Amino acid sequence: MRLERKILVLGETFQGKIETTSFEMLRVAQDLNQKIGGEVLFLLGTTQVNTEELERAIHYGADRVYCVVNDIFGMLLPHLSAKLFLPPIKELKPEIILGAATSWGRTILPYLAAKLHTGLTADCTSLDIDPEDGRLVQIRPAIGGNIMATIKTRTLPQMASVRPNLFPPRLDTSRQGEIKILKDTTNYNPELLKSEIVIQKDQKELTASKVVVSGGAGIKNKSNLELLSKLAEKLNAALGASRKLVERGLANYPQQVGLSGKTVNPTLYLAVGISGAIQHLAGMQGSQWIVAINRDPEAPIFQIADLGLVGDAREIITSILEVIDEKTHESAV
Ligand SMILES: Cc1cc2nc3c(=O)[nH]c(=O)nc-3n(C[C@H](O)[C@H](O)[C@H](O)COP(=O)(O)OP(=O)(O)OC[C@H]3O[C@@H](n4cnc5c(N)ncnc54)[C@H](O)[C@@H]3O)c2cc1C
Incomplete structure (x- = not known):
């Protein structure tokens, strides 16, 4: 494949809307493009064309937008979506392809890399262009987050x-x-395409929430976790977790914050019973305000916390809930 100085961002959509993470990738692509003086392309798939939405991609950094239209994109079936992305990618011949390391990106990008007979560096935290040879410099944590690898x-x-x-x-x-619509009329056997999109309305999306309440090993049991969930609900917060809480089966992997989980940057991050291991910090230290509750005054989490509460997690959460209930009652009368 002959390649040109083009950076292609693979856009992620959900129910016709472009995900914010795709706009983040366009910003990354624009920063790189300033060093190579090429073009930023944005490739996405939808079931129906929404011109306003496509123009947003231009406003966020795309020079050209390619929109593949096919019903398959309504079904969250990454392997089939990838098949539809391959012909335009082969025709556009980008030098660099970027995507967000979301669940969708983590599924579709390895498939595309295999089909294009190329490598993929997953989960980068920084990208650059080598001034010597113009190649992409990919930086990501390695060996448990203890070193940053340059690939x-x-x-x-x-x-x-x-x-x-x-x-x-x-x-x-x-x-x-420029916007180009690519109608792909490939029909897939509907019998093979039974998929169901379940939106868990009771769980707030971790990466999009302004307030995140996370529990760690200090939460210890189900009853404490229920109390923490109640606090999260009162604060209109998403419920996150440290890896230890996930490993103990008290939280699910999608709730994990940190190096091998999600990166969050809410306005308020409340860490309860979390020691503050480097791998956990990697996923939350960009939060605007960090409040930590821990019974150990020497816990490393206090080094990055704006406010630290030393004491038993259950006792402190109960007191906070009481205060919230009092205030809610006062404002109701
Ligand atoms: C490659 C790799 C990737 C990793 N990725 C992640 C990741 O994505 N996310 C992540 O979180 N970790 C990750 N880890 C694990 C990480 O190193 C830590 O082991 C983990 O973060 C510790 O979780 P914790 O703080 O909940 O538990 P602990 O370190 O055991 O801390 C528990 C804390 O709770 C406090 N406590 C105990 N009882 C109470 C109480 N009653 N009231 C108040 N406080 C109490 C203790 O004082 C302690 O500070 C990773 C590790 C590796 C090697």
């Missing part, structure tokens, strides 16, 4: 996924660009 791919196109929530999107509504 260059020998094969082309150079593919990387980037952790969400690290690069705030950049909006410029004066940007102009």
